[in-house]
Amino acid sequence: MMQEMEPPSWEPALDGGTLQSxxxxxxxxxxxxxxxxxxxxxxxxxxxxxxxxxxxxxxxxxxxxxxxxxxxxxxxxxxxxxxxxxxxxxxxxxxxxxxxxxxxxxxxxxxxxxxxxxxxxxxxxxxxxxxxxxxxxxxxxxxxxxxxxxxxxxxVNEExxxxxxxxRQRLLGTLLQPPQKDPARPSRPYVIGLTGGSGSGKSSIAKHLECLGAFVIDVDKLGHEAYAPGGPSYNWVVEEFGEDTLNEDGTINRKVLGAKVFGNQEQLKRLTDIVWPEIAKMTQKQLDEAAGLGKAVCVLDAAVLLEAGWTSMVHEVWVAIVPEQEALRRIVARDGLSEEAARSRLQSQPNNSQRMRQSHVVLCTLWEPEITRKQVEKAWALLQQRISQD
The missing domain is CATH 3.40.50.620 (HUPs)
Known part of the structure; x- marks a missing residue:
C-alpha cells in the first residue's frame, strides 16, 4: 500500500537565485x-x-x-x-x-x-x-x-x-437586485413580501421586523381564515372536494383535503384557484387598512407568495433560507414527521435557488438567533435608506 506523501515544500530564492518555473x-x-x-x-x-x-x-x-x-x-x-x-x-x-x-x-x-x-x-x-x-x-x-x-x-461567524x-455572508440582508418600480403601485406603505420554505425561519424574521416597526400581515393565517366556516372559500372547497373533507364540527380537515390534492397537480390547481384569489383580497384589505393607519412599511409573511403570484402587491421580495439538511432537521423536530415525510414536503415546494431568482434580499437563519437578528437589522437599516432616497 502506498504511504501518505507530503507535498514538497517550495520557497522562492531570496538571495538573487532563479525562480523555478x-x-x-x-x-x-x-x-x-x-x-x-x-x-x-x-x-x-x-x-x-x-x-x-x-x-x-x-x-x-x-x-x-x-x-x-x-x-x-x-x-x-x-x-x-x-x-x-x-x-x-x-x-x-x-x-x-x-x-x-x-x-x-x-x-x-x-x-x-x-x-x-x-x-x-x-x-x-x-x-x-x-x-x-x-x-x-x-x-x-x-x-x-x-x-x-x-x-x-x-x-462574527466568518472565517x-x-x-x-x-x-457571501456579507451579502445577506443587502439588496441583490433593484426592485422594478410599478407606477400603479402606491409608494406607501412600502410592502415587503417575506417568503421561505418549511423550516426556513421565516416566522422568526417576521417577528424581528415587527419589533423594528414593520406592520406584519400574516398571510398564512389569512389562508386558515379563508378555509374556516363562514370564510370566503369554505363553501366552494366543500362543494368541489366533498363533505368527506369535513370534521364533525363542520371545519375542513386540512389533512384529508391535503391528501386529495398532494401529488395531483390538476386537483391542487382546482384548490388554489379557489383559495388564492380570496386570500389575495383579504390581504389587500389589510394593506388598505395599514395605509389608512399611516404605516410606512408592511411585511406580507407568506409561504406561497411566489407560487400564488402575489408579487404584484409588493415592492420587494425577501426570502429566508437554510440548507436542506437543516430544514429537514427542524421540520422533523417541530412537526414530529419522519425524515422521509419532511423531505417529501420540501420537494413539493420551490427550492432556495428558485425562490432567490425572484428575490431582492436574502436572509439565512442557519446560525444563532443573534446572527439572524443582526442580519434583519442590517436589512431594515438599508431598507430605510432606500425608502428615504425614493
Missing amino acids: YRDVVVGGTFDRLHNAHKILLSACCLLAENRLLVGVSDKDLLENKMLKELIQPYGQRVEKLCEFLVDVKPSLHYDIVPLVDPCGPSVTDPDLECIVVSEETRKGGVTVNKKRLENGLSELAVHEIQLVKDPGRG GKISSSSI
Missing part, C-alpha cells in the same frame, strides 16, 4: 466573487507557468456543500472575471479554463502538466492528485503551496481567512 501548471477552485486571496493564488500560477495555465473551476456537485451555495455566481460569470484578471496579469500565457465536476478533474489525466498550485487548505488535494497520477502511469507534479491570506475585517463564503 514549469511549462504547464494546473490550479483549481470555485473562484466565486474574485477576491484578493484568489488574485494572489492566480498571480503565483502565472509566475510559475511558462506556456499554459490549466484552471479547473468548480461546478455542479462540487458546489453542493459550499456555504450559501445559492449565492455563488453562475459558472459563466466566474469564468469571465477569471479570464479578465489572468489576461491582465500575463497575456502571453495560454489559458485553458474548464469546468471542474470532480475533485481532481484533468489534473490526473493530462500528461503535459508539471506543477499544481494549492493553498494550505487544499494541500491534501495535491497529494491525492499525485497518487492518482502515479496510478494512471503519469509523473508526479511539483506541488507549490500558497499560504492563506488573513482577513482583518472578518465579522479568519479571506474567503468567498465570508463575502
Whole structure:
C-alpha cells in the first residue's frame, strides 16, 4: 500500500537565485466573487507557468456543500472575471479554463502538466492528485503551496481567512437586485413580501421586523381564515372536494383535503384557484387598512407568495433560507414527521435557488438567533435608506 506523501515544500530564492518555473501548471477552485486571496493564488500560477495555465473551476456537485451555495455566481460569470484578471496579469500565457465536476478533474489525466498550485487548505488535494497520477502511469507534479491570506475585517461567524463564503455572508440582508418600480403601485406603505420554505425561519424574521416597526400581515393565517366556516372559500372547497373533507364540527380537515390534492397537480390547481384569489383580497384589505393607519412599511409573511403570484402587491421580495439538511432537521423536530415525510414536503415546494431568482434580499437563519437578528437589522437599516432616497 502506498504511504501518505507530503507535498514538497517550495520557497522562492531570496538571495538573487532563479525562480523555478514549469511549462504547464494546473490550479483549481470555485473562484466565486474574485477576491484578493484568489488574485494572489492566480498571480503565483502565472509566475510559475511558462506556456499554459490549466484552471479547473468548480461546478455542479462540487458546489453542493459550499456555504450559501445559492449565492455563488453562475459558472459563466466566474469564468469571465477569471479570464479578465489572468489576461491582465500575463497575456502571453495560454489559458485553458474548464469546468471542474470532480475533485481532481484533468489534473490526473493530462500528461503535459508539471506543477499544481494549492493553498494550505487544499494541500491534501495535491497529494491525492499525485497518487492518482502515479496510478494512471503519469509523473508526479511539483506541488507549490500558497499560504492563506488573513482577513482583518472578518465579522462574527466568518472565517479568519479571506474567503468567498465570508463575502457571501456579507451579502445577506443587502439588496441583490433593484426592485422594478410599478407606477400603479402606491409608494406607501412600502410592502415587503417575506417568503421561505418549511423550516426556513421565516416566522422568526417576521417577528424581528415587527419589533423594528414593520406592520406584519400574516398571510398564512389569512389562508386558515379563508378555509374556516363562514370564510370566503369554505363553501366552494366543500362543494368541489366533498363533505368527506369535513370534521364533525363542520371545519375542513386540512389533512384529508391535503391528501386529495398532494401529488395531483390538476386537483391542487382546482384548490388554489379557489383559495388564492380570496386570500389575495383579504390581504389587500389589510394593506388598505395599514395605509389608512399611516404605516410606512408592511411585511406580507407568506409561504406561497411566489407560487400564488402575489408579487404584484409588493415592492420587494425577501426570502429566508437554510440548507436542506437543516430544514429537514427542524421540520422533523417541530412537526414530529419522519425524515422521509419532511423531505417529501420540501420537494413539493420551490427550492432556495428558485425562490432567490425572484428575490431582492436574502436572509439565512442557519446560525444563532443573534446572527439572524443582526442580519434583519442590517436589512431594515438599508431598507430605510432606500425608502428615504425614493
